[in-house]
Amino acid sequence: MTNQSARNNILAKLKSQVAGADYDKLPKETGFEYPKLSREQQLEQFVGHLESNHAQVVKTSKAQIAEVVARELKSLGIDRLLYGKSGQYSEEIQALKGSVTLQEFDFVVESQAKQNLFDNTPAAITGAHSAIAATGTIVLWPTVEEPRTLSLVPPVHFVIVDAEQLYANFALLMNEQQWHNKMPTNVVLISGPSKTADIQQTLAYGAHGPEKLVVLLLVG
């Protein structure tokens, strides 16, 4: 390991200051009790936040995924879609064959394939791991099938969210699923399309990530 002496110096300095600390006597950290919401209220909260953050939310069902995506792509004038072959909803997505050119994410992101991902991929679709009502957040847990760049590089991102996977808040989600036992390579929480207010506090979408986020919320 590098910089052994810097490490030892820093730790020694810090340790000498807290040598006698009594960790059993720390004050209680009381959190705020948020009012409990019904299922419907949570869904409403989830959609409300996403929409006010400029995401497009379409309530639909598993059976209608292909239809909705085809319609939205057409209205955007896009004829290609990148997806992960053995992802959660790959069967439903494959039903799009014929109406759009489906491109599989079957490459490693390097050299020509990388360039292609940046230059010639107008839209992509992924599933979601879960979702959070309190902040209108979609939780992605990228996999070998649906890699990290799939939801990041293409300018339009379709994401399929199962309403059954909606949790009241972030703390609850991590606790119920016991995240502390095993974290994957990457988890990303997404709450809208990419944006910035860096120029004169004026909101602009599509700073570096997707400029359009279409959420297919499976409710039936």
Add this chain to the structure above:
Amino acid sequence: MLVIKVSEFIKNVKRDLNDPQLRENFRGAMDYLMDKRQAAFTDVDEWATLKEQCKRIKQRCLLKLPHLLEQLEENLQRNGIEVHWAETTEQANEIIAKLIAKEHGKSVVKGKSMVSEEVALNDHLEQQGVECLETDMGEYIVQLAKEHPSHIIMPAIHQNKSQIGKLFVQHIDGFDYSSDVDTLIKAGRNVLRDKFCQADVGVTGVNFAVAETGTLCLVENEGNGRMCSTVPDLHIAITGIEKVIEKLDDVPPLLSLLTRSATGQAISTYFNMITHPRQPGEKDGPKAVHLVLLDNGRSQAFADEELRQTLQCIRCGACMNHCPVYTRIGGHAYGTVYPGPIGKIATPHMLGLEATNELPSASSLCGACEEVCPVGIPIPKLLLRLRKESVKPRADMPQTVKGQGGGRKPVEALIWQLWALVHKSPWLYRWSTKLLTRLSWLMPKNLGPWTTARTAPKPAAKTLHELIGENEKQGKRK
């Protein structure tokens, strides 16, 4: 770390106070950010509860700091992320330059990171022939203008859109002047997309480092942080040692207060949690991830229980947004990487009080910063403490803050010693106040900073003691 000489602080303040455009830009931005924040905290009870909770979380994590750092290191290493330690900014730069050189890296894309500004990483890498490009829109603008960020959350607020339009005409090939924000952002996006695709290395900061799982968390809206930590083969994260938190459970309340205090958002667009480099079979993500932990004066602040509170900071920027001094003089006048109230309490530990002794004094102690601080840092109290440290005799032990006594002026010290002497002895007090009233004609017109905006005080013809004495005599006579 960029820093101006103290004598320049006053000069800078005068310069920037007299720039109406600059003042308009800051006023507008601060009003916007204050409104946003206020709208995000409508429930007073919730705010008070969360603030107390987050303060206690950070205080617990600080009390356990050395152990959490060891735990973080162990878990990160188990996850395949290498950990490096730097006591100084030079060490940090050297570590990063070496990591890049080992991979023959030529181009770096950087996500927003104030710690990388603190170590002046760009300058260092450029000297080594490595191109280092800022990719946060605000940072990119500031870098094009060859300036430094004027705010820790919104680096380019000192410029307005037409100024930025002109800047783009100069620096982006084929860009026709426009002050339309969407057009400007699109132009920036196009330039930077190519860079993300081609860069060898991505450098980012860290908002929270979770010891329990060995996870690095990044908060952002634009997606450049995700790009920098996903697309290049090598990802180097750099952060201060105080950013470690104990467990995942600590994340939600801190995250909620961070984004709401900073920009009034319930959550940022992206919250990115990184736990491993690319695993076998995965198709993207960096092949190697490194974390550089920087001290640079933090362990000094840590050594004093009162000053330790400085390290609770989660860098939300709310204290600057609400600071009447910051709003008027802007971020550049401070001459330090971290401007505003947080800069005034953090920078003396990094640069020493000799170089920064004017900063703790440049405050009206109105307390707005403490009121909005989501982790309850008593900023005005710490400013007073630093003022004290800066006039303490240099030789005093222990040396609490590097450069202590840096603001001590012999004449001033002598005056206060005399003052103390006079107030200890009644006859000396009466005698000297009487002398003062009789010699009032000797009072100079010019009393340094006091008289820049006020007239010099003129002692009355008689002291209060004398007047009362006379009154009593008259009363008795009646």
